[in-house]
Amino acid sequence: MIPVNQPLLAKNTQKYVSQCIETGWISSAGEFIQRFEHDFSRFLNVKHAITTTSGTTALHLALLSSGIGPDDAVFIPDLTMIAVPYAVLYTGASPVPVDVDPETYNIDPRKIREFINSHCRYDPKHKALIDNHTHKTIRAILPVHLYGHPCDMDSIQAIADEYGLLVIEDAAEAHGAMVFKEGDKEKGMYAGAIGDVGCFSFYANKIITTGEGGMVVTNSDETAAKARLYKDLAHSPEKRFLHTDLAFNYRMTNLQAAVGTAQMEDIDKFISIKRSMAKTYSLLLQDIQGLTLPTEKEWARSVYWMYAILVHEDFGLSRDEVMSDLKEKNIDTRSFFVPVHRQPVFQKFQEITPHSFPESTQLSQKGLYLPSGLALTSSQIQEVCQAIKDIQKNYE
Numbered sequence: 001m002i003p004v005n006q007p008l009l010a011k012n013t014q015k016y017v018s019q020c021i022e023t024g025w026i027s028s029a030g031e032f033i034q035r036f037e038h039d040f041s042r043f044l045n046v047k048h049a050i051t052t053t054s055g056t057t058a059l060h061l062a063l064l065s066s067g068i069g070p071d072d073a074v075f076i077p078d079l080t081m082i083a084v085p086y087a088v089l090y091t092g093a094s095p096v097p098v099d100v101d102p103e104t105y106n107i108d109p110r111k112i113r114e115f116i117n118s119h120c121r122y123d124p125k126h127k128a129l130i131d132n133h134t135h136k137t138i139r140a141i142l143p144v145h146l147y148g149h150p151c152d153m154d155s156i157q158a159i160a161d162e163y164g165l166l167v168i169e170d171a172a173e174a175h176g177a178m179v180f181k182e183g184d185k186e187k188g189m190y191a192g193a194i195g196d197v198g199c200f201s202f203y204a205n206k207i208i209t210t211g212e213g214g215m216v217v218t219n220s221d222e223t224a225a226k227a228r229l230y231k232d233l234a235h236s237p238e239k240r241f242l243h244t245d246l247a248f249n250y251r252m253t254n255l256q257a258a259v260g261t262a263q264m265e266d267i268d269k270f271i272s273i274k275r276s277m278a279k280t281y282s283l284l285l286q287d288i289q290g291l292t293l294p295t296e297k298e299w300a301r302s303v304y305w306m307y308a309i310l311v312h313e314d315f316g317l318s319r320d321e322v323m324s325d326l327k328e329k330n331i332d333t334r335s336f337f338v339p340v341h342r343q344p345v346f347q348k349f350q351e352i353t354p355h356s357f358p359e360s361t362q363l364s365q366k367g368l369y370l371p372s373g374l375a376l377t378s379s380q381i382q383e384v385c386q387a388i389k390d391i392q393k394n395y396e
């Protein structure tokens with residue numbers, strides 16, 4: 001079986017984990033936590049990096065530390081992983097899904113503006129953008145850099161500036177992805193380090209893994225201090241065991257940070273493996289009728305976390321048929337996410353302001369991703385591409 005993901009553990013992983021065990025430093029008090037946070041913040045060129053237990057808790061912590069609460073609402077992409085709307089709901093705020101861009105699959109800034117113009121009122125005196133349907137104040141945009149391609153951060157930031165919104169990035173799938181300023185490839189900014197706060201996941205299928213784990217990054221001293229407080233039960237700085245805030249235990253262990261520290265030594269290698277795998281896939285699949293291959297905008301560096309394709313009618317078979325035929329050939333794939341507005345869980349918590357989602361609906365029906373793990377070999381990529389060609393030929 002060629003799996004969708006196989007992690008690649010960095011060279012020094014075993015050595016660093018053994019150090020934790022030999023010294024007995026296995027909890028969240030241990031030197032690898034600082035080392036991992038330091039290496040991560042230096043890589044992204046961002047002031048603060050704060051370890052957490054997962055990408056999901058990183059999102060929750062980022063929202064909490066940004067002051068998002070029950071009277072608020074947050075723009076999110078309609079096509080995304082479920083942890084994104086969950087994290088918004090954990091704070092008591094309401095997620096507001098917005099349709100995505102048909103080329104990058106990321107939240108579409110034009111659709112955010114459309115939503116603001118037709119469903120919101122802006123109170124300039126209080127600098128408050130209010131959703132007419134839920135009466136909540138929209139406080140932030142939460143762009144997700146899906147499958148490793150960065151969002152159009154310039155347009156998102158322009159909207160945020162205009163309406164006084166925060167930008168909280170989900171870069172769980174985009175370690176090392178970049179947005180180039182004014183088209184200058186020397187002036188890149190890393191996904192996750194562009195908005196007010198950024199979130200990462202280190203789950204086993206992500207570009208950097210600690211098994212389970214996450215990180216919040218920010219240049220704001222205030223947000224960073226709050227994140228450190230809320231992830232560790234909010235011990236009062238004046239007196240230990242005295243608490244004035246409700247908080248959480250989102251502490252990563254030193255064992256996980258040891259794995260992360262080793263991974264950071266190889267991050268540039270991992271990114272170039274992902275990019276070269278995508279190049280090979282695109283070369284071998286480019287002439288097949290009825291497929292859309294991933295794009296890379298001229299202002300972006302994608303890290304192709306997963307090699308995501310669309311299967312159209314003129315391929316001859318549906319997306320689901322392609323997936324099951326590949327499964328028969330021992331090749332594992334995954335479909336795109338189910339759109340947020342279609343998730344039954346939301347009917348329990350909140351109504352979604354009625355508007356339409358044609359792009360995310362289409363993408364969720366046509367999209368799948370191919371095996372993209374860091375341990376994938378080029379002969380396995382050739383096998384996958386040949387299998388896709390054979391499936392189409394056999395159907396004709």
Ligand SMILES: *Cc1c(COP(=O)(O)O)cnc(C)c1O
Nearest residue numbers: 054055056081083172173201203
């Ligand atoms: C993986 C992922 C998360 C959640 O990360 P976990 O570490 O699994 O909790 C959040 N958002 C996106 C876009 C992801 O891909």
